[in-house]
Amino acid sequence: xxxxxxxxxxxxxxxxxxxxxxxxxxxxxxxxxxxxxxxxxxxxxxxxxxxxxxxxxxxxxxxxxxxxxxxxxxxxxxxxxxxxxxxxxxxxxxxxxxxxxxxxxxxxxxxxxxxxxxxxxxxxxxxxxxxxxxxxxxxxxxxxxxxxxxxxxxxxxxxxxxxxxxxxxxxxxxxxxxxxxxxxxxxxxxxxxxxxxxxxxxxxxxxxxxxxxxxxxxxxxxxxxxxxxxxxxxxxxxxxxxxxxxxxxxxxxxxxxxxxxxxxxxxxxxxxxxxxxxxxxxxxxxxxxxxxxxxxxxxxxxxxxxxxxxxxxxxxxxxxxxxxxxxxxxxxxxxxxxxxxxxxxxxxxxxxxxxxxxxxxxxxxxxxxxxxxxxxxxxxxxxxxxxxxxxxxxxxxxxxxxxxxxxxxxxxxxxxxxxxxxxxxxxxxxxxxxxxxxxxxxxxxxxxxxxxxxxxxxxxxxxxxxxxxxxxxxxxxxxxxxxxxxxxxxxxxxxxxxxxxxxxxxxxxxxxxxxxxxxxxxxxxxxxxxxxxxxxxxxxxxxxxxxxxxxxxxxxxxxxxxx
RNA sequence: UGGGGUAUCGCCAAGUGGUAAGGCAACGGGUUUUGAUCUCGUUUUUUCUCGUCAUUCGUAGGUUCGAAUCCUUCUACCCCAGCCA
Numbered sequence: 041x042x043x044x045x046x047x048x049x050x051x052x053x054x055x056x057x058x059x060x061x062x063x064x065x066x067x068x069x070x071x072x073x074x075x076x077x078x079x080x081x082x083x084x085x086x087x088x089x090x091x092x093x094x095x096x097x098x099x100x101x102x103x104x105x106x107x108x109x110x111x112x113x114x115x116x117x118x119x120x121x122x123x124x125x126x127x128x129x130x131x132x133x134x135x136x137x138x139x140x141x142x143x144x145x146x147x148x149x150x151x152x153x154x155x156x157x158x159x160x161x162x163x164x165x166x167x168x169x170x171x172x173x174x175x176x177x178x179x180x181x182x183x184x185x186x187x188x189x190x191x192x193x194x195x196x197x198x199x200x201x202x203x204x205x206x207x208x209x210x211x212x213x214x215x216x217x218x219x220x221x222x223x224x225x226x227x228x229x230x231x232x233x234x235x236x237x238x239x240x241x242x243x244x245x246x247x248x249x250x251x252x253x254x255x256x257x258x259x260x261x262x263x264x265x266x267x268x269x270x271x272x273x274x275x276x277x278x279x280x281x282x283x284x285x286x287x288x289x290x291x292x293x294x295x296x297x298x299x300x301x302x303x304x305x306x307x308x309x310x311x312x313x314x315x316x317x318x319x320x321x322x323x324x325x326x327x328x329x330x331x332x333x334x335x336x337x338x339x340x341x342x343x344x345x346x347x348x349x350x351x352x353x354x355x356x357x358x359x360x361x362x363x364x365x366x367x368x369x370x371x372x373x374x375x376x377x378x379x380x381x382x383x384x385x386x387x388x389x390x391x392x393x394x395x396x397x398x399x400x401x402x403x404x405x406x407x408x409x410x411x412x413x414x415x416x417x418x419x420x421x422x423x424x425x426x427x428x429x430x431x432x433x434x435x436x437x438x439x440x441x442x443x444x445x446x447x448x449x450x451x452x453x454x455x456x457x458x459x460x461x462x463x464x465x466x467x468x469x470x471x472x473x474x475x476x477x478x479x480x481x482x483x484x485x486x487x488x489x490x491x492x493x494x495x496x497x498x499x500x501x502x503x504x505x506x507x508x509x510x511x512x513x514x515x516x517x518x519x520x521x522x523x524x525x526x527x528x529x530x531x532x533x534x535x536x537x538x539x540x541x542x543x544x545x546x547x548x549x550x551x552x553x554x555x556x557x558x559x560x561x562x563x564x565x566x567x568x569x570x571x572x573x574x575x576x577x578x579x580x581x582x583x584x585x586x587x588x589x590x591x592x593x594x595x596x597x598x599x600x601x602x603x
Numbered sequence: 604u605g606g607g608g609u610a611u612c613g614c615c616a617a618g619u620g621g622u623a624a625g626g627c628a629a630c631g632g633g634u635u636u637u638g639a640u641c642u643c644g645u646u647u648u649u650u651c652u653c654g655u656c657a658u659u660c661g662u663a664g665g666u667u668c669g670a671a672u673c674c675u676u677c678u679a680c681c682c683c684a685g686c687c688a
Contacts, residue, residue, distance in 0.1 A: 060619095082688055117687060174686055183684050184605045219686050229606040231684050240686035259688050283607055283683050305608090307681090312614085318688095360626060362616055364609090367681060371614045374627045384640060391637095419640075452638060461636050496636085506636045573637045597639050601630085 056363035072273045075107030080114040083125035085318035086333040086340045087132045093309040096358040099138040111140035115148045118246040132341040136351045148248040162201045169204035171218045188226035188234040211254045264288040268297035275301045278308040307367040312530040314339045337526045348579030348594030353382040383577045387569040388416045391508040392557040396434035398483040404431045414464040425560040432512040439507045452505025461503040467492040515556035518589035522550040
């Protein structure tokens with residue numbers, strides 16, 4: 041496959057407010073030589089659609105300005121983190137099509153430097169060891185209307201602080217016994233500046249550093265300095281960190297850091313009918329509401345991947361929603377539209393009958409088989425596939441009606457006494473209905489109009505429409521998993537009375553144990569996308585075996601009114 | 604409640620003092636061997652329709668020849684009182 045280089049180069053990358061800032065930074069006298077960004081997930085859960093937006097912004101910005109983007113695991117809280125999450129995050133980012141600069145970074149690999157900087161702050165008289173308990177510290181901190189009070193330990197001598205901090209590091213205190221705090225301003229209207237914690241004691245082994253440490257830095261003390269170490273120029277995060285920016289800058293100003301990164305905030309992505317919070321997604325997994333982090337109903341990157349959403353669709357969606365500082369809720373229909381847009385041009389076409397009605401072609405000999413050749417895609421050149429046509433076929437039950445009064449525009453399918461086109465095959469006429477003892481239709485006898493494969497019939501045989509079908513004896517039984525929204529409420533986590541768990545859609549998964557797929561689907565590879573004509577987009581699931589094919593419905597086809 | 608933010612169509616979102624882009628959604632028409640796709644319209648405030656005037660960027664004022672853009676007022680919503688990130 042050849043890549044149109046000029047097209048790639050001229051692909052317009054959105055110009056959001058962050059890029060405008062970078063553009064003007066690049067004009068300034070001390071313009072950075074290279075734009076450096078970073079994507080800093082904490083490995084305490086799987087990445088979701090909200091992270092995808094951040095990934096696209098950070099990696100995309102680096103690409104746009106020919107800079108670099110680091111993947112840095114922000115692993116300062118070993119209690120909640122694990123290697124499993126690290127592996128999953130790497131897999132997801134790679135799948136999205138991004139690659140990080142050089143090797144993966146870990147905040148934990150800066151622990152020694154961070155410790156030295158903490159000592160430096162103590163030496164400068166800007167940090168102290170505080171023996172207040174968590175509860176006492178809360179009281180001393182005051183609240184929005186009441187200024188905080190200085191800790192009684194605030195004026196310890198530098199020597200004493202140095203000794204105490206060394207003892208903390210040496211493991212001489214129990215968890216919670218004391219902490220290291222910055223000496224800033226307990227009266228500040230910004231709560232983050234009221235002598236924030238820098239280090240706490242945690243007698244927990246770390247997934248990267250083992251038992252090397254029993255004190256761990258707090259996010260605020262680790263993040264900006266890690267950015268500085270990596271030479272990050274633009275540290276892009278979400279809006280809730282806005283109030284932390286003065287603190288971020290305070291550390292950069294008061295420490296001998298090697299670079300001056302700046303933090304910029306954008307609004308996080310919210311989608312209706314879904315939750316985008318690692319904590320809540322973890323609950324869905326832990327409570328077994330879903331089968332796992334990669335359940336196709338999950339808005340996780342791995343879930344969407346298994347569902348059949350493509351990386352291109354997700355990236356395009358992120359481009360569509362834009363980057364701003366206004367918080368809003370994006371309609372999932374926009375995501376679904378991006379998925380359909382990508383699948384429409386990339387999914388192979390195939391036929392699969394979900395609820396079979398037997399059709400017997402009276403003028404086609406028993407045992408005979410005609411091999412038809414159908415294009416894999418109606419518009420794009422994607423080759424052809426072979427399809428066996430025989431005397432006994434299956435069509436969709438709902439594609440047949442005995443009601444001859446149905447208008448041709450209203451019901452574009454098979455009606456007794458009328459004609460319909462079998463996709464890629466003959467035009468047939470329904471002639472007789474066969475019923476069982478319970479008066480249920482079990483079979484329809486039809487006749488084909490000769491020489492109508494690939495050719496329009498005479499006007500008197502004009503079909504009402506086109507329907508899908510499979511040859512009964514050649515069809516492959518398969519399982520179909522149809523997914524609905526995971527939540528019944530557009531804002532599942534906004535309800536004041538009900539927990540989002542109570543708003544889970546009980547019908548979010550429908551399993552069709554046996555559907556009938558055309559034989560070419562035998563070769564369906566996991567993750568390759570198909571459009572089952574007239575029914576929806578599907579993708580082979582990893583649960584597929586040689587005996588039983590399993591397909592996930594990625595998304596239904598858009599349906600116009602009147603169907 | 605002190606501080607920090609944000610308000611442009613049902614939902615996202617351009618717009619940066621010169622006369623309101625685009626996408627999604629919805630609704631109509633056309634095309635179609637997928638009721639898909641494609642395509643053409645309509646939907647910012649009113650209107651059955653067409654013209655005209657006016658109105659219009661949360662609100663109310665102001666500056667200006669000219670304001671979504673600048674100033675002031677008010678309102679609504681979001682974030683901060685973890686030894687989480």
